[in-house]
Amino acid sequence: MPKIELPQRIVEGKFFASLKHKVIDSGICSHCGACSAICPAYGIVVDPSKPIDFPNWEEDCLDCGLCVRICPRWDYKPKSGLGEYLEIFSAKSRRFKGQDGGIATEILATALEEGTIDRAVVVARDENWYPTAITVTKPKQLERASGTKYSFAPLMVELRKAVFRSKKGVGFVGTPCMISGLRRLQIVKSFRKVKIAVGLFCMENFYYDQLVKFLADRGINIADAVRIGISKGKFVVKLDDGVKSFPVKELNPIVPSGCKVCEDFTAVESDISVGSVGSPEGFSTVIVRTEVGKEIAEKIKERCEIGDVNLKVVEKLCELKKKKG
Numbered sequence: 611m612p613k614i615e616l617p618q619r620i621v622e623g624k625f626f627a628s629l630k631h632k633v634i635d636s637g638i639c640s641h642c643g644a645c646s647a648i649c650p651a652y653g654i655v656v657d658p659s660k661p662i663d664f665p666n667w668e669e670d671c672l673d674c675g676l677c678v679r680i681c682p683r684w685d686y687k688p689k690s691g692l693g694e695y696l697e698i699f700s701a702k703s704r705r706f707k708g709q710d711g712g713i714a715t716e717i718l719a720t721a722l723e724e725g726t727i728d729r730a731v732v733v734a735r736d737e738n739w740y741p742t743a744i745t746v747t748k749p750k751q752l753e754r755a756s757g758t759k760y761s762f763a764p765l766m767v768e769l770r771k772a773v774f775r776s777k778k779g780v781g782f783v784g785t786p787c788m789i790s791g792l793r794r795l796q797i798v799k800s801f802r803k804v805k806i807a808v809g810l811f812c813m814e815n816f817y818y819d820q821l822v823k824f825l826a827d828r829g830i831n832i833a834d835a836v837r838i839g840i841s842k843g844k845f846v847v848k849l850d851d852g853v854k855s856f857p858v859k860e861l862n863p864i865v866p867s868g869c870k871v872c873e874d875f876t877a878v879e880s881d882i883s884v885g886s887v888g889s890p891e892g893f894s895t896v897i898v899r900t901e902v903g904k905e906i907a908e909k910i911k912e913r914c915e916i917g918d919v920n921l922k923v924v925e926k927l928c929e930l931k932k933k934k935g
């Protein structure tokens with residue numbers, strides 16, 4: 611585990627003032643929410659529609675500096691590319707329907723069944739696609755979280771509860787920034803209870819309210835969406851009575867500034883990464899990185915349909931994200 615020293619304050623006042631100045635107000639915060647999971651004052655708020663905040667920090671911040679120590683954007687050294695890996699393949703679950711191959715769900719279900727973990731922290735949504743973090747303990751319950759929600763989810767606060775309650779281990783799924791946040795959190799023993807970290811490929815995420823407005827401006831009520839996805843440069847919304855799509859670049863004005871500095875497309879710090887790019891429709895691309903990831907991958911290969919990956923396309927997207935960063 612890397613030792614992370616307490617950094618110097620860069621502005622006067624409690625440590626949160628320095629985090630706010632250097633990371634949040636400067637616009638490089640990724641909204642991973644790791645700070646909310648570590649704050650002993652329980653004061654840091656992760657709202658899917660707003661930048662990270664600590665209302666009343668002047669009074670309530672305990673000035674421990676932990677938020678600064680674990681923030682992956684404080685001394686940000688962007689990671690990029692495919693990262694280190696043991697194996698790459700394409701897969702489709704036979705039992706779970708997902709955004710692509712249902713493999714993020716399959717991985718966690720397998721980890722629960724194998725006893726590697728006793729709970730998993732995942733992202734569900736309501737009928738308006740508002741993302742919520744939930745903890746599940748049974749494979750069937752994972753179905754509530756399948757599918758991609760294109761907005762920031764308050765996963766880390768839920769993770770904090772899950773690691774305290776878990777006896778065997780916790781499964782976690784998140785975007786690349788969240789996986790980086792998790793790795794920093796793991797300087798604290800309780801967060802080492804996360805036994806399997808599933809990273810999702812990600813080009814960008816959105817503030818919930820801004821995404822809702824973007825769609826409303828184009829005549830779409832988000833509540834009518836059956837599926838939302840990005841495919842071949844198009845943002846595609848499937849409705850009950852048809853499909854509407856827009857060039858992804860139309861979303862540029864609402865891409866959060868913290869996503870614009872990110873170069874990590876494949877979640878290089880995960881145990882196992884899952885994405886859509888590089889696989890045929892209905893399949894997920896799977897990048898196995900660690901021994902834990904490999905153990906689960908061997909099991910899911912016995913249960914899933916397996917295919918080949920077009921690695922060139924994945925590498926192209928890695929390059930694109932790096933250039934954007």
Ligand SMILES: Cc1cc2nc3c(=O)[nH]c(=O)nc-3n(C[C@H](O)[C@H](O)[C@H](O)COP(=O)(O)OP(=O)(O)OC[C@H]3O[C@@H](n4cnc5c(N)ncnc54)[C@H](O)[C@@H]3O)c2cc1C
Pocket residue numbers: 706707708709710711712713714715716731732733734741755756757758759760761762763783784785810811812813814815816840884885886887894895
């Ligand atoms: C914001 C975002 C942007 C993405 N961009 C790309 C991209 O550009 N290219 C690409 O190839 N793939 C991208 N992905 C990944 C892709 O959409 C699928 O999540 C991935 O292929 C896994 O599909 P699946 O069927 O295996 O997952 P499923 O079995 O459907 O499981 C989906 C998992 O995603 C988790 N999840 C859903 N929404 C969120 C969220 N907002 N934050 C954290 N976790 C969440 C759920 O907890 C669930 O465990 C993105 C995902 C997200 C969340």
